[in-house]
Amino acid sequence: xxxxxxxxxxxxxxxxxQNEAATLPVExxxxxxxxxxxxxxxxxxxxxxxxPKWIPQMxxxxxxxxxxxxRPDVRYPVLVPNERGYADARAAGADEVAVFxxxxxxFSRRNVNCSIDESLERFRPVCAQAKTDGVRVxxxxxCVLGCPYEGAVPVAAVVRVAESLAAMGCGDVSLGDTxxxxxxxxxxxxxxxxxxxxxxxxxxxxFHDTYGQALANILACLEEGVAxxxxxxxxxxxxxxxxxxxxxxxxxDVAYMLRGLGIETGIDLDRLVDTGIFIARALGRAPxxxxxxxxxxxR
Amino acid sequence: xxxxxxxxxxxxxxxxxQNEAATLPVExxxxxxxxxxxxxxxxxxxxxxxxPKWIPQMxxxxxxxxxxxxRPDVRYPVLVPNERGYADARAAGADEVAVFxxxxxxFSRRNVNCSIDESLERFRPVCAQAKTDGVRVxxxxxCVLGCPYEGAVPVAAVVRVAESLAAMGCGDVSLGDTxxxxxxxxxxxxxxxxxxxxxxxxxxxxFHDTYGQALANILACLEEGVAxxxxxxxxxxxxxxxxxxxxxxxxxDVAYMLRGLGIETGIDLDRLVDTGIFIARALGRAPxxxxxxxxxxxR
Numbered sequence: 001x002x003x004x005x006x007x008x009x010x011x012x013x014x015x016x017x018q019n020e021a022a023t024l025p026v027e028x029x030x031x032x033x034x035x036x037x038x039x040x041x042x043x044x045x046x047x048x049x050x051x052p053k054w055i056p057q058m059x060x061x062x063x064x065x066x067x068x069x070x071r072p073d074v075r076y077p078v079l080v081p082n083e084r085g086y087a088d089a090r091a092a093g094a095d096e097v098a099v100f101x102x103x104x105x106x107f108s109r110r111n112v113n114c115s116i117d118e119s120l121e122r123f124r125p126v127c128a129q130a131k132t133d134g135v136r137v138x139x140x141x142x143c144v145l146g147c148p149y150e151g152a153v154p155v156a157a158v159v160r161v162a163e164s165l166a167a168m169g170c171g172d173v174s175l176g177d178t179x180x181x182x183x184x185x186x187x188x189x190x191x192x193x194x195x196x197x198x199x200x201x202x203x204x205x206x207f208h209d210t211y212g213q214a215l216a217n218i219l220a221c222l223e224e225g226v227a228x229x230x231x232x233x234x235x236x237x238x239x240x241x242x243x244x245x246x247x248x249x250x251x252x253d254v255a256y257m258l259r260g261l262g263i264e265t266g267i268d269l270d271r272l273v274d275t276g277i278f279i280a281r282a283l284g285r286a287p288x289x290x291x292x293x294x295x296x297x298x299r
Numbered sequence: 300x301x302x303x304x305x306x307x308x309x310x311x312x313x314x315x316x317q318n319e320a321a322t323l324p325v326e327x328x329x330x331x332x333x334x335x336x337x338x339x340x341x342x343x344x345x346x347x348x349x350x351p352k353w354i355p356q357m358x359x360x361x362x363x364x365x366x367x368x369x370r371p372d373v374r375y376p377v378l379v380p381n382e383r384g385y386a387d388a389r390a391a392g393a394d395e396v397a398v399f400x401x402x403x404x405x406f407s408r409r410n411v412n413c414s415i416d417e418s419l420e421r422f423r424p425v426c427a428q429a430k431t432d433g434v435r436v437x438x439x440x441x442c443v444l445g446c447p448y449e450g451a452v453p454v455a456a457v458v459r460v461a462e463s464l465a466a467m468g469c470g471d472v473s474l475g476d477t478x479x480x481x482x483x484x485x486x487x488x489x490x491x492x493x494x495x496x497x498x499x500x501x502x503x504x505x506f507h508d509t510y511g512q513a514l515a516n517i518l519a520c521l522e523e524g525v526a527x528x529x530x531x532x533x534x535x536x537x538x539x540x541x542x543x544x545x546x547x548x549x550x551x552d553v554a555y556m557l558r559g560l561g562i563e564t565g566i567d568l569d570r571l572v573d574t575g576i577f578i579a580r581a582l583g584r585a586p587x588x589x590x591x592x593x594x595x596x597x598r
Binding site for chain 2: 186209218219261
């Protein structure tokens with residue numbers, strides 16, 4: 001590995017909380033985001049401007065953005081599904097957004113009710129407007145290593161979506177193993193294939209720990225050269241005690257590994273663990289991150 | 300990675316159960332070991348001949364060995380701390396044993412009440428007798444990447460103990476990150492250093508998932524060439540709900556990763572998951588392995 005530094009994109013307040021059963025009060029979300037900033041995270045996904053009918057957990061994202069005491073050194077992207085979401089996000093003060101496509105057509109239809117290509121067409125005017133506004137756009141691709149409906153997903157399908165998102169103006173593209181089925185060889189091969197079209201410094205990786213593979217997959221991708229890793233404090237996004245828990249990889253575990261590898265992240269691990277304990281308590285459970293559990297037990 | 304095949308040493312019935320609070324009946328242990336054999340494990344640590352005062356969980360290892368229906372294609376090593384343990388194990392029908400040293404002097408004194416060198420001297424006559432008897436001996440080294448009392452452990456200390464164990468007749472040496480603090484760079488560097496003295500095909504790695512690093516560490520060691528991996532079905536050896544859980548890496552998670560990497564293990568993952576669910580139920584909890592949780596939820 002040659003990276004001296006890796007950027008962790010903290011997705012807990014959005015991708016994490018969106019997939020928790022409980023809906024937390026605005027104050028708790030604001031405190032979570034602020035504490036993450038104090039712990040050294042520099043990109044924190046702060047919410048989503050999607051239909052509250054579909055994702056009630058994110059209905060108050062506008063309120064969260066308004067109350068948030070923003071640090072000048074932190075970026076707070078929010079998810080937007082289309083032009084309307086973009087307009088709402090901007091009205092609420094967002095200055096960075098993310099769009100969300102799938103590498104599997106069936107998943108796309110079930111998740112956002114349109115084909116991959118139709119979803120990409122929705123993002124084109126969003127990206128154009130964002131460019132005019134000087135707003136950064138991140139592109140997420142889900143199901144990059146497998147789809148719950150289609151099973152295996154061809155690498156070429158991921159490459160095609162990544163190319164489209166990059167071409168329409170996404171500054172970086174996050175490759176998401178949404179159902180956590182990937183293993184390190186497949187993760188590495190996928191990243192390598194996508195990096196042949198979209199430069200590595202515009203790619204991120206996003207693993208779920210459903211099969212316990214997330215950290216090994218991240219290691220393989222680090223070896224391949226990636227320098228942006230999505231993670232979710234306390235493993236938000238899947239309760240560890242639920243059947244088939246499928247949470248995001250815990251930011252604490254990623255930060256612990258990177259520290260051990262001598263790679264700088266800017267994260268204060270103790271503060272991060274505190275933040276994970278805080279949000280886990282708010283959800284009424286223990287942190288899903290093993291590093292958080294281990295460090296908390298030592299106190 | 301160039302390994303076409305990796306041997307998983309299943310340590311659940313010994314290292315796992317020894318570190319669980321509950322003591323299970325003999326029948327349950329026998330069923331566990333037999334089911335592991337049916338699931339394709341070919342080396343299954345079956346018990347320990349240690350003082351029942353210190354480790355009551357293993358007091359019935361002789362009974363387990365006697366009742367066990369042994370498969371001709373499976374090896375059933377047992378742990379022995381000294382000549383007396385060796386004699387007891389042999390009397391109970393063991394035809395393969397393991398000895399246990401530490402890379403940290405303080406840990407050795409606290410754990411077995413003598414220095415590293417004194418413990419090695421205890422193993423010398425065990426190894427000599429085993430050679431006479433045609434009995435294989437495996438050597439464990441604990442604390443290879445950190446000690447709960449001393450903190451960092453010098454690589455040279457691990458190399459020295461590994462060399463001693465190999466020289467006195469241990470056919471293979473297992474490098475154990477007992478407290479799970481290691482990260483992939485350190486794991487790889489350690490393995491490489493030890494492999495300069497003891498051939499790689501006589502080395503195994505043994506990781507605990509205390510900080511969630513086990514699978515990433517295993518990946519790094521696979522890349523370095525190791526072909527023997529210790530694992531514990533259902534992550535036996537640390538309750539996932541306990542504070543500071545420090546269980547062994549789950550055999551299911553390792554098997555899932557190796558299958559994804561195209562590395563043969565001979566394991567039937569579904570049967571292994573069933574076995575993990577069986578033993579977790581006997582302990583009154585869910586399997587600690589995420590692969591087991593995920594596959595069980597899909598059924």
